[in-house]
Amino acid sequence: MKCDCILSCVGKVPIFKSLSDEETQKVSSLVTRKSYKKGEMLFLEEQKLDCLFIVHVGKVKISRVTSSGQEHLIRILATGDFIGEDTLFEEKLTDTFAEAIEPAEACIIRLKDMQKIINETPAIGLKLLTEVSRRLKKTEQLLNILQMQSIDQRVATILMDLMKEHRDKQNKQTPDIKLDVKKGDLAKFIGITPESLSRKLSLFQEKGWIELIGQRQINIKDEGALLKIVLNEV
Helix, strand or coil, X not given: CCCHHHHHXXXXXXXXXXXXXXXXXXXXXXXXXXXXXXXXXXXXXXXXXXXXXXXXXXXXXXXXXXXXXXXXXXXXXXXXXXXXXXXXXXCCECCCEEEECCCEEEEEEEHHHHHHXXXXXXHHHHHHHHHHHHHHHHHHHHHHHHCCCXXXXXHHHHHHHHHHHHHHHHCXXXXXEECCXXXXXXHHHCCCCHHXXXXXXXXXXXXXXXXXXXXXXXXXXXXXXXXXXXCCCC
């Protein structure tokens, strides 16, 4: 019998959720588990990946180093998220690195085993493509933000995006945003300095558009005002 924690890990991954108990057991038999301390790397840039990493516990940030030597945050992986799918059918070196931003645990499947799973269960391959498509859409949204000249627009846009994402996860209308990362990492995500982000958030709060609660929570008080900034109507 495979360890319950590995069965749990496989069960939390969206692309595996429709598997039968027998199929889940089969996939779980191909999984190994590894723990990471806060700050420990799962993989580095220019490294050849030969496995799919699935986050079971904790959070992992995916970043790349820009030509100017600055770290640019790409995304945060939480429970059920995975990385490595882009090397499933084409061997290449990674252009990003992965770091545990809190104690984390990953379930790991070798790419050749993952390819076998997809061949035997085509529905998993289709779900994988859906997830890749979703990530490409988010990448396009990020590129749109990075092309904005106005810092106000960048900050307002990311706040609106995070609010929508949080609403989708909670499946209800809520103005609350609970950040998965520190504000400094959020600043890197949209290509501005932490100081610029702090100033803009404070300004937005002074104007009554948002409310800052602690280090990780932001409540949107005036969606209309933020939307005008996003649309450059102010």
